[in-house]
Amino acid sequence: MIKRITLLASMGLFCFQTFAQDMDYTKALVTKLSSPEFHGRGYVNKGDSIAAAYLSAEMKSIGLKGFSHNYYQPYTTPINTYPENPRLSLDGKELESASEYIVNPNAKSCEGESEISWITKDILTDQRKLSHFMREDHSNAFLAIDSTGLHNKELYNFAQAMLKKNVFDAKGIVLIDGKLKFSARTKTVDYTTFMLKSEVITPEAKKISYNIKSKFIADYHTQNLVGYLPGKTDSCLIFSAHYDHLGHFGDKMFPGANDNASGVAMVMNLAKHFKSLKKKPHYTLVFALFSGEEAGLLGSTYYSENPLIPLAKTKMLMNFDMVATGSKGIFVINGKMVPDEMAKFNAINKEKDYVFKMSGTGESASSDHAPFHEKGVKALFFYTHGDNADYHETTDTADKLPYTQFEGIFKLVRDYVEMK
Structure with missing residues (x-):
């Protein structure tokens, strides 16, 4: 697996120039993660672990620092699976x-x-x-x-x-x-x-x-992946997405292209961008890919209870989940809970017109921002609205994704961070 990734990198698939050109990287990454090789990034055939190894190599190729040699933050969880055909x-x-x-x-x-x-x-x-x-x-x-x-x-x-x-x-x-x-x-x-x-x-x-025929696993081993870029201060901003999906129901695979290979692609694009800059960021920038979201926000909860940088030093978490559609605009979930930060995003978008409709919402426990919000960390969840009919179905495939608001969200977050 590592050799294949290195070969692809040497061929230039993962080279970074400007963001507009790097939609090729985004689409290649989403297609790769939602392919049969990763078994739906679930718990049958260790699909989540296959994806973790791949993404660990990606973090290394970008040049992120890690809190462990492979960026892993391991934990265990019980999980119910269906490896045989029903x-x-x-x-x-x-x-x-x-x-x-x-x-x-x-x-x-x-x-x-x-x-x-x-x-x-x-x-x-x-x-x-x-x-x-x-x-x-x-x-x-x-x-x-x-x-x-x-x-x-x-x-x-x-x-x-x-x-x-x-x-x-x-x-x-x-x-x-x-x-x-x-x-x-x-x-x-x-x-x-x-x-x-x-x-x-x-x-x-x-x-x-x-x-x-179900198979209940009492102590399934999984892991978050966490890389970072050191800043001028030890306080941090976290960019997060869950990389797991639903895996298999017998021989039927749930690819999880929009949910949430697209969010992973957003985090990796942000990592590439900020790594490419010559100047050191003000805050340490943390890039977290959580597992276990589909089973109940397991990975983000584990991190929030075992933070690799103290939560008191975490200024903000920006979470990305299902960001490759958006015919009706975007939601910034929890936006009303952090009005000062939401005002900054609105000001950026008013000036630059990055997304055609952006709506801040109230509190919601619908994705990996929630455990951080519960612990008092400012947390937002970016989500594209419209064209999401394939959510949690076997039809959530990479070829269907229009990426309507993807670049706009990237630029919003990029500009927000560079204001700091």
């Missing part, structure tokens, strides 16, 4: 995994055949019928909501919430939606939840057959 059938008709159904990632291995018991509009809107339904034994049934005629969104959401919590003590749950969004979990539960595309199931379905 099977699911409705009334004898087998469905296609990842495109027609997925399993909730907290599901244990399970195999069998069960009746589907439908929660209907009549049950949900009649107290007597609902009470009777709740007293029935559902321990051998999979429960599903028949949304036919159920046009009350609040009622439907309430029923979905009851199913997700399994208040009926069912053997399993069938959730029906137009989108399938896979994820990752560090814990398992004693019932199985299947998410099915709405077009593959109707209330006429009576039986569900399934064979799911």
